[in-house]
Amino acid sequence: MEVTDLISINTFCSHYKVPTTFIHDLKEYELIEIVVLNNDHFIKTTQIIEVEKLIRLHFDLHINLEGLDAVYHLLQRVENMQNKITSLQNTLRLYEDL
Amino acid sequence: MAFIDYYKALGVSKTASEKDIKKAYRKLARKHHPDLNPNDKEAEKKFKEINEANEVLSNPENRKKYDQYGEHWQNSEAYEQAKQQQSRQQRAYQGQAGGSGGYSERDFEDIFGNMFGGQASGRRGSGNSRFRGQDFNAELQLDLKDVYEEHKRTLTVNNKNIRITIPAGVENGQTIKIKGHGGKGVNGGPNGDLLIQFSIHNHTKFKRNKDNLYTTVNLDLYTAMLGGDLMVDTFTSKVKLTIKPETQNGTKVKLKGKGFPKYKKAGQFGDLYITYQLKTPTKLTDKEKELFTELQKLR
Structure with missing residues (x-):
C-alpha cells in the first residue's frame, strides 16, 4: 500500500483533537481498519469521511461505542436500501411506458 | 428569516431549567442530526433550528434577552439605548411644549426591523461545539446522450465555479459527493460536502x-x-x-x-x-x- 493512501493516527487525532484511544476503540468494534507499518499505526485516507462521522456522533451527540456500532450498521442498511430503491425506480421506468 | 420560537423548537416550557434544555437539545440533536438522516432536508432544517435554539437558551444572559425581546433579542442593547434616547427627547419635548407624543413600542420594533433586520440572518453560534458545515444538495439535469461519454461540466455553487468530471454511465438518481464544497464548518468543524444528484432524461427510443x-x-x-x-x-x-x-x-x-x-x-x-x-x-x-x-x- 502507498504511504500517501495512509494517515498516521497521531497526526489525525492531533488535527481532530480526539484521543488516539478512540481510534483504537473504533478498531476494536471493527468499525475501521488500522494499518501497522514499521510499528506506526495508520488509517486509510479513504476512511477519513467515515471516521469524521463517527467522531461527530460520539463527541457531539454523546453516543457511546456500542451505540456507534449499532448506528453505523443501520446507516449502512439505510444507504443500501436507498441505492436499491433508486435501482428499482430505474427498472420500473422500463415498463411504465409500455 | 422567519421567527423561530426557541422554546417550541426544543419542546420545552419557558420555565424549563438549564438541565431540561440541555436534555431536550441532546435528544432532538440525536433525532435530527444530518449524519443520522442522510439526504433529509427537513431533518437538516430542524437540526439548524434546534442548534440555534440551544445556543441562545443555554446561555443565561442570551436567554434573558430572548425572553424579554423575543426575535429582536440580539439588538436588545441598541433597543434599550434608542428607548432611553426617545424617552429623553420626549421629556425635553414635553418640557418645551407641554404636549405628549413620541413613538410606540410598535414603532421601535419597526425601527429595529429596518436598522438591524439584515443582521439577524448572519447570526452565528457562540457555543464551543464543532459542527460540520451543512451539505449542499444540487440536482443536475442531463440527457441520456450526455452521459454516454465522460465529460466535464462547470457548476456555480455559492458564486464559486467548480469543474467536475461526469463519468460515462452515471445512472438516474445517482449521487456523487464533492468533498468540502458544502457549507462552512462551525467553530473549526469541517466543511460540508456538495452532493450532486443526477436526473437523467431519456428522449431516445432506447x-x-x-x-x-x-x-x-x-x-x-x-x-x-x-x-x-x-x-x-x-x-x-x-x-x-x-x-x-x-x-x-x-x-x-x-x-x-x-x-x-x-x-x-x-x-x-x-x-x-x-x-x-x-x-x-x-x-x-x-x-x-x-x-x-x-x-x-x-x-
Whole structure:
C-alpha cells in the first residue's frame, strides 16, 4: 500500500483533537481498519469521511461505542436500501411506458 | 428569516431549567442530526433550528434577552439605548411644549426591523461545539446522450465555479459527493460536502436498465417468414442483422457490447436487447388475399 493512501493516527487525532484511544476503540468494534507499518499505526485516507462521522456522533451527540456500532450498521442498511430503491425506480421506468 | 420560537423548537416550557434544555437539545440533536438522516432536508432544517435554539437558551444572559425581546433579542442593547434616547427627547419635548407624543413600542420594533433586520440572518453560534458545515444538495439535469461519454461540466455553487468530471454511465438518481464544497464548518468543524444528484432524461427510443439498453424494431411478415437482412439502430450507429427464417413475433436478440458504458469501467459496455415486433401487411389486394387463402389451405 502507498504511504500517501495512509494517515498516521497521531497526526489525525492531533488535527481532530480526539484521543488516539478512540481510534483504537473504533478498531476494536471493527468499525475501521488500522494499518501497522514499521510499528506506526495508520488509517486509510479513504476512511477519513467515515471516521469524521463517527467522531461527530460520539463527541457531539454523546453516543457511546456500542451505540456507534449499532448506528453505523443501520446507516449502512439505510444507504443500501436507498441505492436499491433508486435501482428499482430505474427498472420500473422500463415498463411504465409500455 | 422567519421567527423561530426557541422554546417550541426544543419542546420545552419557558420555565424549563438549564438541565431540561440541555436534555431536550441532546435528544432532538440525536433525532435530527444530518449524519443520522442522510439526504433529509427537513431533518437538516430542524437540526439548524434546534442548534440555534440551544445556543441562545443555554446561555443565561442570551436567554434573558430572548425572553424579554423575543426575535429582536440580539439588538436588545441598541433597543434599550434608542428607548432611553426617545424617552429623553420626549421629556425635553414635553418640557418645551407641554404636549405628549413620541413613538410606540410598535414603532421601535419597526425601527429595529429596518436598522438591524439584515443582521439577524448572519447570526452565528457562540457555543464551543464543532459542527460540520451543512451539505449542499444540487440536482443536475442531463440527457441520456450526455452521459454516454465522460465529460466535464462547470457548476456555480455559492458564486464559486467548480469543474467536475461526469463519468460515462452515471445512472438516474445517482449521487456523487464533492468533498468540502458544502457549507462552512462551525467553530473549526469541517466543511460540508456538495452532493450532486443526477436526473437523467431519456428522449431516445432506447430504454435503459443499468448498462443494458432495450429497444423494439419492426419486422415485416416476409422477412420474418423467409429470413433476410435488417438494418437496426444502436445507440451510436447502425448494424446489419441477419434474420433467421420463421422468426416469431417477440423474439429477442442480444447485441453484446452495444449497450451503455459501464460506470467507471473504461472501455466496457453493457448489451443491447432487441425485440422484434412483427408487422403484418394491411390493405391487401385481391391477388394477395387469394394467395394468402391458398397458403391457409396448405396449412
